[in-house]
Amino acid sequence: MKKYISIIGPTASGKSALAMNLARTLNGELINCDSVQIYKGFDIGAAKPSPAEIQEIPHHLIDILSGHEDYDARSFARDAEEKIADIRSRNKTPIVVGGTGLYLRALWQDGFHDLPKSSELRETLKDLNTDELRQKLDQLDPERSKEIHGNDRFRLQRAVEIASLLGHSIKDLPPPSSKRTESFVIYLQIDRKTLSARIAQRSQIMLDQGLIDEVKHLLTQGISEKAKPMQSIGYHEVIQYINQVYKKEDLIEKITIATRQYAKRQETLFRKIPKDFIWNQDSSLDDLIQVAKDHLGLNR
């Protein structure tokens, strides 16, 4: 018997709308699994649900952090598990919605490690070039080092950080096991062309709704350009525009392209995840609800 529903799919595929429909009929509550919607004030660019939607159906793990705070997959898994248990205890249906694959993996695995981190160490590692990082990692965790490409300084740096703090190879930790089977997984499938058009349209809407002002407001509030959510799609491009890296008329194109590329990466990641229900244009909501009820044991 499944404990909760997960709705996954590329960005702009319509996850939120489907989630709302399911929540209405299944007495559900939504748990956000999107690494940007977690943040307060990042509304337009993160395509957050509207206040009306949030009022109608409870949404969890939205607006729980301010822009300069750190979050990670392990924290998400812990928070989401707590919410799932809480929602179930009230005899409602938890529905996890979002496109952040790493967070989903964390939630779906038992023994997903709470790896150490240190912002101080991170600062010092930032000054090293990739060769120096590689040398360090070869010393600290040669096995892990083999897995990371020389140009992937993001992973090299984090791997050095982990190995240093851990004091041993990350490979010595017990491997996590899957508990994905606890979730009824719905995948939103949408053809590339349609998605591409939707993304372009949504980018325009974001700008029309005042994405630039939202970014300026966040900056005024003291959120750094370098803050994590400011690196995300839409925000990063607006910052570039503000810094005159490119022109206003190019902004829509930049955001659209970055979003499409992200959607493509999501599809690659989700391709290998087993799904319980593929939702596409021909799907019927009644069918989905029936299948979901069966899996969740909601028929009586």
Added chain:
RNA sequence: GGCUUCUUAGCUCAGUCGGUAGAGCAGUAGAUUGAAAAUCUACGUGUCCCCAGUUCGAUUCUGGGAGAAGCCA
């Protein structure tokens, strides 16, 4: 109307002292020990604007044509 410059991959352009061509971006596929809306990897045949001439051979040289931009009228 005259002069000048340009016309090469979906886009912006490089290049070939004559032997049919390559970068960036876009696109496609992939990775993901977890900072992930991040980060990284692989993949490059296209009437080299058209027609004719010279040549063993022209995208490259010559002539003509078409289109674009700038300057002068």
